[in-house]
Amino acid sequence: MSWAAKDLGDWVETAKRDPRARWLGVALIAVALAVLPFVAGAVGGRGWVRIIDFALLYVMLALGLNIVVGFAGLLDLGYIAFYAVGAYTYALLASPHFGIHLPVWLVLPMGAGVAGVFGVLLGAPTLKLRGDYLAIVTLGFGEIIRIFLNNLNAPVNITNGPQGVNRIDPISFSNFSLARPVEVLGIDVPSVHLYYYLFLALALLVIFVSLRLENSRIGRAWVAIREDEVAARAMGINTRNIKLLAFAMGASFGGIAGGLFAGFQGFVSPESFILMESVVVLCMVVLGGMGHIPGVILGAVLLAAMPEVFRNTIVPVQQQLFGKIVFDPEVVRMLLFGLALVLVMLFRPAGIWPSTTRKRELAS
Amino acid sequence: MLEVRGLEVHYGGIAAVKGIDLQVSKGELVCLIGANGAGKTTTLKAIAALVPRSRGDIRLGGDSTAGLASFELVRRGLALVPEGRGVFGRLTVRENLEMGAYHRSDGEVGQDLEKVFALMPRLHERRNQTGGTLSGGEQQMLAIGRSLMSRPKLLLLDEPSMGLAPLMVQKVFETIQAIARGGVTILLVEQNAKLALELAGRAYVMESGCITLAGDAGALLTDQRVREAYLGE
Numbered sequence: 183m184s185w186a187a188k189d190l191g192d193w194v195e196t197a198k199r200d201p202r203a204r205w206l207g208v209a210l211i212a213v214a215l216a217v218l219p220f221v222a223g224a225v226g227g228r229g230w231v232r233i234i235d236f237a238l239l240y241v242m243l244a245l246g247l248n249i250v251v252g253f254a255g256l257l258d259l260g261y262i263a264f265y266a267v268g269a270y271t272y273a274l275l276a277s278p279h280f281g282i283h284l285p286v287w288l289v290l291p292m293g294a295g296v297a298g299v300f301g302v303l304l305g306a307p308t309l310k311l312r313g314d315y316l317a318i319v320t321l322g323f324g325e326i327i328r329i330f331l332n333n334l335n336a337p338v339n340i341t342n343g344p345q346g347v348n349r350i351d352p353i354s355f356s357n358f359s360l361a362r363p364v365e366v367l368g369i370d371v372p373s374v375h376l377y378y379y380l381f382l383a384l385a386l387l388v389i390f391v392s393l394r395l396e397n398s399r400i401g402r403a404w405v406a407i408r409e410d411e412v413a414a415r416a417m418g419i420n421t422r423n424i425k426l427l428a429f430a431m432g433a434s435f436g437g438i439a440g441g442l443f444a445g446f447q448g449f450v451s452p453e454s455f456i457l458m459e460s461v462v463v464l465c466m467v468v469l470g471g472m473g474h475i476p477g478v479i480l481g482a483v484l485l486a487a488m489p490e491v492f493r494n495t496i497v498p499v500q501q502q503l504f505g506k507i508v509f510d511p512e513v514v515r516m517l518l519f520g521l522a523l524v525l526v527m528l529f530r531p532a533g534i535w536p537s538t539t540r541k542r543e544l545a546s
Numbered sequence: 547m548l549e550v551r552g553l554e555v556h557y558g559g560i561a562a563v564k565g566i567d568l569q570v571s572k573g574e575l576v577c578l579i580g581a582n583g584a585g586k587t588t589t590l591k592a593i594a595a596l597v598p599r600s601r602g603d604i605r606l607g608g609d610s611t612a613g614l615a616s617f618e619l620v621r622r623g624l625a626l627v628p629e630g631r632g633v634f635g636r637l638t639v640r641e642n643l644e645m646g647a648y649h650r651s652d653g654e655v656g657q658d659l660e661k662v663f664a665l666m667p668r669l670h671e672r673r674n675q676t677g678g679t680l681s682g683g684e685q686q687m688l689a690i691g692r693s694l695m696s697r698p699k700l701l702l703l704d705e706p707s708m709g710l711a712p713l714m715v716q717k718v719f720e721t722i723q724a725i726a727r728g729g730v731t732i733l734l735v736e737q738n739a740k741l742a743l744e745l746a747g748r749a750y751v752m753e754s755g756c757i758t759l760a761g762d763a764g765a766l767l768t769d770q771r772v773r774e775a776y777l778g779e
Contacts, residue, residue, distance in 0.1 A: 399648070402645065402648065403648065405634075405637065406634060406645055406648070409634035409635060409636055409637065410632045410633075410634055410635075412596065412628055412632055413628060413632030413633070413634065415596060415616045415617060416594065416596075416616065416620070416625070416626045416627075416628055416632065416693075417620065417645050417646060417648045417649070417692075417696070418616075418617045418620030418621055418648050418649035418696060419617055419648055419649075420615065420617045421617070422615075
């Protein structure tokens with residue numbers, strides 16, 4: 183695996199230098215992404231396309247967390263709370279729960295905005311904390327949000343408690359609903375495919391914003407804070423605002439993903455936002471390569487797809503080997519997941535596809 | 547350039563700086579010497595607004611700095627080379643230097659980079675190496691070079707000789723002298739009293755939060771009390 187990733191990295195480096203190769207690469211990737219749901223649908227059915235849809239949501243989440251953890255170096259163990267805030271913003275403002283049905287173009291940005299505000303709310307009291315201490319506070323914050331969502335059904339029913347909010351409006355633009363299949367040029371495009379294209383577009387937007395941020399003044403300020411906060415202040419960086427901005431930006435990415443999740447699922451409940459989800463997103467960032475955007479995307483796709491691949495292979499493999507199911511797939515899945523984490527951390531401590539800076543750090 | 551009046555700094559209930567007066571005129575190289583725990587670093591940090599002051603007035607170029615955050619002071623021409631250098635270990639030498647020009651938006655950053663490289667050729671040799679791989683002396687040079695990138699009017703240096711080999715200390719001090727000759731006003735905090743007094747024009751001696759002696763550096767170098775307390779005689 184390590185050699186494959188290195189070769190891939192080298193290949194990308196070579197391709198970057200030749201403009202023709204670059205355009206060819208971009209065109210190939212674009213075509214591949216465009217036909218991906220049809221190929222996946224033909225091979226494995228709609229279920230696979232659904233998995234890809236979720237992988238795209240995780241890409242957005244991982245890139246959001248990457249801003250906080252990877253760029254600014256602030257360890258956040260409660261990141262899923264922002265996903266929850268985005269999802270509930272959408273759920274409460276576009277469902278029969280309150281009888282409010284705001285349009286998507288309004289609810290999604292609102293979800294991002296509300297999540298951003300919550301990001302600042304988390305960031306402001308933790309400005310002086312770092313490392314372990316910050317991790318504990320963020321962990322608590324994540325749980326507080328979940329517990330609030332669980333209990334805000336009395337005395338006034340806001341979140342509908344553990345039952346969650348259902349019959350959420352599907353994502354639609356004026357009369358065009360992504361929940362209904364359409365026919366384009368004689369090809370049936372099912373709903374999961376439509377969601378795929380929307381998620382892909384937004385994931386690309388998030389990637390674009392991440393890339394621009396990385397090479398901006400703000401991005402450099404984040405790196406400086408990550409490396410040495412006192413020195414960063416001595417450089418003339420307003421560390422307070424820049425850290426709050428990291429929390430807000432990261433949170434708003436999570437908020438967008440959350441809104442999409444709510445519209446896609448049609449149902450949200452607090453149990454989708456447990457601590458394990460925060461841990462999984464953090465694993466995506468760390469395994470992929472902290473602070474390195476392509477690595478984080480790779481980490482998100484791998485970790486989002488891997489459990490599903492396991493789920494679909496563990497049972498048949500056992501039947502082949504033993505003639506019956508010996509282990510519960512769910513148990514083996516977590517075991518293999520843990521094993522994969524340990525192996526990657528042992529053999530590629532900077533992540534599967536690390537940035538040059540991280541590589542340098544581990545080399546020195 | 548810098549005027550400090552009645553500065554007091556407390557850490558919790560403990561007074562680290564107990565009402566000191568200090569001034570540095572334009573173009574001067576002034577040093578602040580004293581033993582461990584005398585409050586030298588705290589004084590510098592208070593001037594750079596890295597720790598809050600409890601009382602006193604600090605004027606930079608005639609304007610009060612009350613209420614200004616450290617990053618705003620950088621824009622007003624103040625640069626601090628922190629104790630222990632504070633080099634960005636994972637960034638290259640070049641990136642470190644560029645970070646020093648963070649607040650600038652003029653087009654002359656590249657020019658200043660060349661100037662720093664001319665002043666410190668060693669950094670030019672190592673421009674693509676990460677800060678963390680440099681030797682202690684080179685890191686100190688890098689920290690000083692980085693502070694120059696902000697085009698400071700007043701440079702605060704906190705113990706540039708700390709943890710360096712004598713030969714390297716000599717080099718660092720030569721560089722400081724060159725910077726001073728280039729017209730940058732410098733306030734230097736040092737434990738190495740002899741070197742600092744030889745380099746500086748004027749000096750302050752600090753002892754447990756108070757300034758006990760002040761005057762011409764050459765005169766202090768021959769002062770009996772200073773010789774006994776700091777020069778080991």
